[in-house]
Amino acid sequence: MEVATEAQSSGRVRGAVPLHKFSFWTDYRNHGVFAVSVMGRDGSKPFVYPVRSWGNMVFSVRTFTESIGEQGESTRGIADIYRTGYALVNGFNVRVTPLEEA
Template identity: 50%
Template structure:
């Protein structure tokens, strides 16, 4: 009996990388903690629901940022859950 040889074909090409996105990972969660820290201290608040969290973060970033920076801050938060706006660190953490 002769041994059976299996051939393996190797493929070359680009490797698919999954990009982490806070929005896609956590949009179905019900509770979010928004933490805001600046040189004077920090505070955090809990928001129920994704849309109210978006509105609260948008209101805060609009109040402390220039109009051109606000969109970038929201974009950073939706991508990573974290942003720096005019010296304020904003962190969004899903709770449930």
């Protein structure tokens, strides 16, 4: 059995590295209700609508991004939603927020 050692670093603070890498998909895929917010290019008040279940949220965001995006841009938008819950598609800001279930 080999034991590896890590070189000591003076700039690193203990506890600064998260225990797990954050991903919107891994943290919220089993969540029940999401708010999808879409803000247009003009910066006006966003259009917000609630969506039940992860699958319905992904379907609605994918449909929206495919309707306004250019070829191949919707795939990147969906990947951004999976990673962070936020995407910028063709000038539109799309944000997904998990809601507390009533």
